[in-house]
Amino acid sequence: MPVAASAIYFLNLRGDVLINRLYRDDVGGNMVDAFRTHIMQTKDLGTCPVRQIGGCSFLYMRISNVYIVTVVSSNANAACAFKFVVEAVALFKSYFGGAFDEDAIRNNFVLIYELLDEIMDFGYPQNLSPEILKLYITQEGVRSPFSTKPQDMRPPANATLQVTGAVGWRREGLVYKKNEVFLDIVESVNLLMSQKGNTLRCDVTGKILMKCFLSGMPDLKLGLNDKIGLEKEAQAKARPSRSGKTIELDDVTFHQCVNLTRFNTEKTVSFVPPDGEFELMKYRITEGINLPFRVLPSIKELGRTRMEVNVKVKSLFGAKMFALGVVVKVPVPKHTAKANFQVTAGRAKYNAALDCLVWKVRKFPGGQTELTMSAEVELISTMVEKKSWTRPPIQMEFQVPMFTASGLRVRFLKVWEKSGYSTVEWVRYITRAGSYEIRC
C-alpha cells in the first residue's frame, strides 16, 4: 500500500508535541506517548529509524532540533514516508525562508497546518511543489510586506489545474525583463584511503543546481560532456564525436521536470524548469576522478606520553586555481594534554572537544603545492592500562571553485520559448569535500 502515514508528529527534543496531524484513525492519538517512552527516553534513540511498538510502526528522523515522527499501523511504504518528510521539510523551509527548527514551527503553525492538509490526503502524498502551492496557500510567512490586503480571497483561477497538471511545477504567465539562467555544478568528493595510500573507495556525487528567471513556458535542453550523451549525439549527426575528455556517469537521477522517457531513448536532458531555484539532477561517478588533495600522514607514538604527528597535504589541481576553507582534522587520544605545532601555512590548534588537532588553511594554492603541519603531542600519563587507542581516520574539508573532480563540463544549455527571447546563461563549478577520510 503506498500509504505513507497515519499520523505525523513534530516534537522538540524534550518530546513536546509542536504540531501534529492525524490522517487516519487507525492509530490512537496517544501514540506519541509510546514514542516518547519507548524510543526517546531510551538509549535506543538513534539505533534504528524504524521501530514497531504495539501495533504501530514509528518512522522518525531528526532535523535540526525537531523530531519528525510518522506513525502507521498498516504495511506502509517506508521509502515514501521518509521521502515525504524530507520533501515536506524542504517545502516548509522554502515558505519560512530558510530555517526549519522549533521556533520556525511555532511561528508558522497555522501555515504548517494548512500545508499538511494540502500535501497529504488520507496518508497519500499529494503535490509538494513549493512553486505551485505558493499560488494558493499564502500566509504572512510568504506574503509580500507591501500588500496591505489579504490576497487569499480568490486564488488564481487556474491554480487547481496547475496542481494536477502535467507540468505541476511551473505556473503560467511568468514575465521577466531579463531572462537569465544560473547553473551551479556542485560536486562532493568522497574518499577513503588506507594508511598505505591505497584508495579504498572514491566517488563523486554531484548535483546541478539551477536558478531560472525565464518568462513563459520555456523548453530547455542541457548538454554535458558525458560519454553516452555524446555518443548518441554523434550517432544522430552521423559523424565521429569530437575528441576531448568525456566522462562516464555511473548513475543519474533527475528532478521530476525532466522527461525520463525521452532521456531513456534519446539520452538528452530536456525539461520545462520550475521557476526559481531547484535541483535539476544528481549524478554519481566512480571512474577517472581527479582528487584535489593528497594527504600523507605519519603518526608515531613515542612511549606512553608522547606522540609525533606529521601531516603533509599536497594540492593536485591546476596552478591557477585555489582551494578555500581547507580544514584537516587529525584525531588524537582522549587523554591528550597539549600539542606544539609547526605549520608552513595556516593555523593549527588542539580541540579537546573533538579530540582532534585542527589545522585550518584559508586559501590553499593549486599546482602541486605542499603544505605541512607537524605537532608534538603530549599525553597525560595514566596509571590504568587504557584500552588501545583506535585511530579514527583523518578528515578533511575544503572547497575548490571552478574545479570538478569528475571533469564534468556543461557543453550547452539551449532555451526555446515561443516568444523567442534570448537568454543569458551563467555556469559555476565547485568541488567540496564529502567524506574525505584518510586512515592513519
Place this chain on the structure above:
Amino acid sequence: MSGHDSKYFTTTKKGEIHELKEELNSQYKDKKKDAVKKVIAAMTVGKDVSMLFTDVVNCMQTENLELKKLVYLYLINYAKSHPDLAILAVNTFVKDSQDPNPLIRALAVRTMGCIRVDKITEYLCDPLQRCLKDEDPYVRKTAAVCVAKLHDINAELVEDRGFLEALKDMISDSNPMVVANAVAALAEIQEGSSKLIFEITNHTLFKLLAALNECTEWGQVFILDALSKYKAKDARDAENIVERVTPRLQHANCAVVLSAVKVILQQMELITSVDVVRNLCKKMAPPLVTLLSAEPEIQYVALRNINLIVQRRPSILAHEIKVFFCKYNDPIYVKMEKLEIMIKLASDRNIDQVLLEFKEYATEVDVDFVRKAVRAIGRCAIKLDRAAERCINVLLELIKIKVNYVVQEAIIVIKDIFRRYPNMYESIIATLCESLDTLDEPEAKASMIWIIGEYAERIDNADELLESFLESFPEEPAQVQLQLLTAAVKLFLKKPTEGPQQMIQVVLNNATQETDNPDLRDRAYVYWRLLSTDPEAAKDVVLAEKPTISDDSNMLDQSLLDDLLANIATLASVYHKPPDAFVSRTRPTQQRDEDEEYAEQDSGTGDTSAPLSEAGQVSGGYQGASPSSPLPPPGGYGAPPRATVPPSGPPPPAAAVVPDLLGDLMGLDNALVPVGPVTPATPAGPPLPVLLSAQDGQGLQICGQLIRRDGQVFYSLRFENNTQMPLDGFMIQFNKNLFGLASAGPLQVPLLQPGGSANTLLPMVLFQNVAPGPPRSVLQVAVKNNQQPVWYFEGKVQLQALFLEDGQMERSTFLETWKSLPDSHEVSKDLPNAIITNSEATLERLLKTNLFFIARRTLKDTNQEVLYLSGKVPPNVPFLVELTFLVGYPSVKCAVKTPSPEMAPLFFEAMESLLR
C-alpha cells in the same frame, strides 16, 4: 519573512476560555480569525478547547479561506467527541461542496471524509457523487481519495452508491493525478476486501502506463505499487511492462525508484531471455547504489531492501561491494546493514579487500559494531572455504590486540570455524588458550570450553584448563555449565586417567545434586548412566561425528523472500517480516444491540437487501451514533450490522462432525450430511485415511475409504494436488481382491489446479475379479493421470461398508441357524479397544451399518451384558454375532458363527472400529 504565530501560544490563563468565546463572537473579522488561531494553538499544545465547539463552528461560514481551513481543522479534531454538534456544520459543508471555487469544493469533500461521524457521512454521499464528476481535476482527485475514506467508514454505502464503479471509471480520466489517486484508493479498498474489486486488465494496464509518464512523483509511486501486483500473461507482456517502467529508475525520488525496482523484479520472474534479465540487472545496480547517498534514514530503508534483492539476484550488485564500505560517520544502523550486505557479497574475488575493511571496523569505538565485524569475519570463513585460512589469520591478529570483547567474539566465531572445518586449524588453539582468563561472557566461555573438550586429546593440559573453570561451576550460567559437563565427559572418554576421572566425579555430583536446572541435571544423569553401564556406547554418543554447519547469511527461506520482494519499499521489507506478522487487520468494530437495529428497520428507511456477508464491515460507521436519530437517514442506507448469522448457508463442517464419529464411518446417509446444498460428490466429515501420501505421490495425495450409501458401495476418494502443475486425466484400477471389488464407472475427477483438491464417490461393483486364496482385507489400487507415473497403493476392505440391508433375521431363524452351524464355525475374540457405554445407542449405530439386533440378556454373576446381532455380507453369507461386555468398560468379547469362518478376522476388524 518568518511568521509570528508563536504569539498565539501565549495567552493569559485566567478566564482564557471565556475570553476566547467573546473574541470568537466578535464582529471584527480579524479579531475572529485571531481567536480561532488561538483556539488552534491551544488545541496543538493539548488543551481541551472542545467547549468552544459551537462558537468555532459559527465562524465556518466565511469568505476567508484561511479562516475556513482553521475551522475545518478544528472540526476534524473534535467532531468525534461532539457528534451532535457536528451536525451543525453539515449545511455549510454541503453548501461549500457547491461553491464556485474548486479549492473550496475540494476542501469541503476532503474534510467531510475525515470526520467519522454517521450524520456527516450520510450527507457526504451526494456531494461526493457530484465531486467525482466535477469538471475540475483538483476536485476529482480529492473525491477519489474520499471514496477510500468513506469505504473505511462504511463499505456498503460505497458499494450501494456505485462509488466503486465511479472510481474505476476514473482510471480512464484525462488527468494523470486523478488516475493516480483513483488507483491508490482502489488498491486500498481491494486490500481490505475479500472480494475482487480492482484488478488490472490489459486495458487498465495501458492507461496506467500512460499516466505513469505524466503524474507527480507520488502518483508514480501509487501506480507502480499497483502495477507490482499485476500478473503478466507471458514473457512478452512482462518485457513490455519492464520497458515502460525502467526509465523511472532515473527519478530523483527514492520511493519512485524502489517501487520501480519492485515492479521490475516481479516481472523479471516471467522473463525467460537471459540477455534481457542480465541487461535489467545491469540497469538496476546504479540507481540502487545512488540510494546510498540519500538521507541516512532512507539509506537504511534502501539497505534493508538491497539485503533482500541480493539474496534473490546476487549478480545485480556483485561488483559493487565497495559502495557498502562503511563511512566513519555513518549512523550505526546504516553501518550494521552495510556489514550484513558485505557478508552476502563477499566472494573469493573480493575477500582480501573485505577482510581489510572488517579488520578496520573491529578497531572502531561502537562495541556492537565491532562485535558484528568480528562475527562477520567468521561468517566469511564459513562461507568461503578457500578464504577460511585468511579469515582465521585476521581473527588471530585481532586477538593479539587484546581488546576484551574482540577476543571473546573471536573465540565464539572460531568455534564455528572448527565445526565447519574439522581437523584443519587446531594449531591455533594454543593462541586461544592465552586469553583464557579474560573471558567473562557466557557465550565466549562456553565456546572456549567446547573447544577444549572437543580437542582434549591434543591439548596437553586440557584437564588443568577445565579445572580452572570448574572452580566457579555453581555460579556459572546454564550455558557454560552444560558445556563444562559435556567437555568433562569428553575429556574423560579421551583420556581415561585419574585426573579426569576425579574431575568427572565432581562435575557429575555438582550437576546432579547441586542444581535446580532440569536440563543440566538430566544431561548429567544420562552421562552418568552411560558411563557406568557402557563406556563404549558413551563414546559413540558423546564423541559422535557432528553434522557440518553451513553459512547462515542467506537465511530467509524462498517463500518468505518471494513475499518480501513483492513488498519492496514497504515496512515488511524493512522488518523482513511478512505483512500479516505485524499488521492487524481487525478494525475496531462496535456491536449495536438488536432492538436498536430493528427500530431502524421498522422505520422503513433502511435498505437491507445488501448481502449479509458484508455486514461485518459496516460497523465502523455507527460508532457514536445516538439511538434516536433526529434526521431521517437519506436513501441508500446500508444494512445494519447483525450479531447473529441466520442459518441460510450450510453450517460449518466442524459442527457436522460433532454428533458421533461412528455414523460417519458407516456412510453419510444420516443426519450428519449437511442439510445445505452439499452435493453427494463432496461428503463432509472426518478426514479420510491417507492412501497415498503427498511425499510418495510426488505431491499428489489420495485419501479414501469404502462407504455404503443406499445399498450401494462407493469408494469415497479425495485427491489433493500439491504439485506445481495442474493434473488431469485420472484413471483408477483395482487388483483382484476378496470381494472382487471393482469400479462400476469411470473415475470422475476434474482438472486439479496446483493446490486444488477434489472429492469424488466412485460407485463399486462386487465379484468382478475375485482373488483366490485365503481372505485378505487388502485392496490394491492403481491410479494414474496424464502428468505423473502410475501410483500403486493399498487400501483396506472395510467389512462395515459391505453389510447387506437384508441381513435381518427372525429370532427363531437366528436360533436355528446358530444351532445348524457346527461349533468349528464359531470364532471369538476379545476386542480390547472396543467399549460400549450405552447399549441402546450402540445398537442404533450398528443398525445403520446393517447389523440387526436379535436379543439381549444379562449375565447374573458377572453383571455382563450379552447382545445378539445378525448381519449378512455379499454374496449371501450370514454372520451371527454375540457381544459380551460390561457397560462402560473397555474390552468387548465378540463371538461370530458363520458359514465362512475364514472371514471372521475381517469381521472383528470392522467390529472394533465400529465400537471404538
